[in-house]
Amino acid sequence: MLTGIPPYRPNHLLSFDFDGTLHNPAGVPPVSLDFFALLTELRETHQAAWGINTGRSLEYLLEGLAESHFPSSPDFIIAREREIFFLASDGTWQPDDEWNERCEREIGQLLVESEDLMHEIRHLVKERTGAEWIEQPGEPAGIIARTETEMAWILRQIETRVPPTSALGWQRNSIYLRFGDRAFQKGSSLARVARRLDIPPACIFAIGDSHNDLEMLDHTVAAMIACPGNAVSEISAHINAQGGYLCRESYSEGAIEALRHFFPKPSTESFPS
Numbered sequence: 001m002l003t004g005i006p007p008y009r010p011n012h013l014l015s016f017d018f019d020g021t022l023h024n025p026a027g028v029p030p031v032s033l034d035f036f037a038l039l040t041e042l043r044e045t046h047q048a049a050w051g052i053n054t055g056r057s058l059e060y061l062l063e064g065l066a067e068s069h070f071p072s073s074p075d076f077i078i079a080r081e082r083e084i085f086f087l088a089s090d091g092t093w094q095p096d097d098e099w100n101e102r103c104e105r106e107i108g109q110l111l112v113e114s115e116d117l118m119h120e121i122r123h124l125v126k127e128r129t130g131a132e133w134i135e136q137p138g139e140p141a142g143i144i145a146r147t148e149t150e151m152a153w154i155l156r157q158i159e160t161r162v163p164p165t166s167a168l169g170w171q172r173n174s175i176y177l178r179f180g181d182r183a184f185q186k187g188s189s190l191a192r193v194a195r196r197l198d199i200p201p202a203c204i205f206a207i208g209d210s211h212n213d214l215e216m217l218d219h220t221v222a223a224m225i226a227c228p229g230n231a232v233s234e235i236s237a238h239i240n241a242q243g244g245y246l247c248r249e250s251y252s253e254g255a256i257e258a259l260r261h262f263f264p265k266p267s268t269e270s271f272p273s
Contacts, residue, residue: 010049013199014042015078015190015216016255017208018054018061019173021228023068024251030068032252038259039072046263049197051076053186055173055212058085058093076193080139081171081212082184084193099192103184110181111140114168117161118179124157141179151175171212187215190222207258209235217244224262228254 016022023030042048051074054061058079065073077085077093082103084096111118118141125131125143129150134142145151155172162168169182186208194204206213206222209231217225217239225244227235228251239246245261247254 009047010075010197010199011047011203012042012049013190013194013197013204013222014039014048014050014259015053015193015204015206015222016050017186017210017213018052018056018064020209020230020251021207021213022052022252022255023064027251031070032256033071035252035256036071038256042259042263045266049075051078051193053078053081053190053206053208053213053216055081055171055176055178058083062093078186078189078193080178081186082180082189084189086196096192096196099189103181107181107184108140110167111179114166117168121158121161125154129154139178143177145175145177148175151177173210173212185215186213187218187221190216194221205259205262207255211235214238218242226254226258226261228258230254 022035039048039050052061054077056064056079058077061077061079073087073091075087079085083100085093086096088094122133125133129145131143131145131150131154134144143151143154145154151172151174155177158170167182169180169185171178171180171185190204190206194201201219201221202223204222205224205226206216207226207228208217209228211232211234213227213235216222217227217235219225219242225239225242226247227239227244228247228249230250231239236246245258247257249257
């Protein structure tokens with residue numbers, strides 16, 4: 001099993017969204033075993049560290065990894081798009097306390113400052129839709145819509161009410177939406193991991209399929225960006241506009257395709273002397 005940040009300094013960083021990018025719930029197995037074989041190869045040939053960058057909580061993601069029979073553990077996890085954890089040598093997940101505590105503190109303060117606006121949005125959701133408003137530990141404010149069409153309508157209403165200068169932000173994935181601070185999302189969290197490991201954007205790969213992957217699929221964060229063939233249309237258009245790689249294959253097969261595009265096998269051809 002691959003465990004822990006490599007003892008040598010990684011030269012490359014690989015960031016993968018989980019649901020819809022690696023994990024295919026209808027797949028057998030949900031994540032291709034060839035994906036893990038390629039990760040082993042890239043660790044050896046490019047000193048690559050890899051991680052999962054997800055909207056799931058840490059506990060929910062670990063359940064997903066176990067249920068999917070992951071034969072190897074990631075080197076890092078970004079949970080809820082913002083909480084950073086590194087795999088320790090004893091197999092435990094160690095938080096980036098400075099970053100995680102700052103996220104919690106600043107998001108909580110922002111939501112208090114935005115109380116009137118949040119009350120207006122919550123009233124709108126409850127009175128005009130069938131969506132569910134979520135408030136619980138780790139999820140101070142969020143929405144679960146019944147359909148993607150309903151979520152799209154809700155999002156349009158939010159966009160008309162939140163000033164563009166506001167720090168209040170949100171992350172959407174399908175029918176789910178989480179409120180937070182614009183400063184803390186998958187892109188800024190991945191950049192934090194990269195700074196901790198001293199890896200420049202030129203050596204970072206990122207792949208994702210949905211709206212909450214948008215910030216990490218940016219050349220200021222990762223020079224090598226891609227989306228699987230099953231990505232939502234907005235993400236495909238974004239990747240295309242940035243000159244990233246649009247995979248033909250879906251889910252983990254798409255991740256393999258993208259990795260092979262950016263990290264091709266060395267030529268084995270021999271030339272006469």
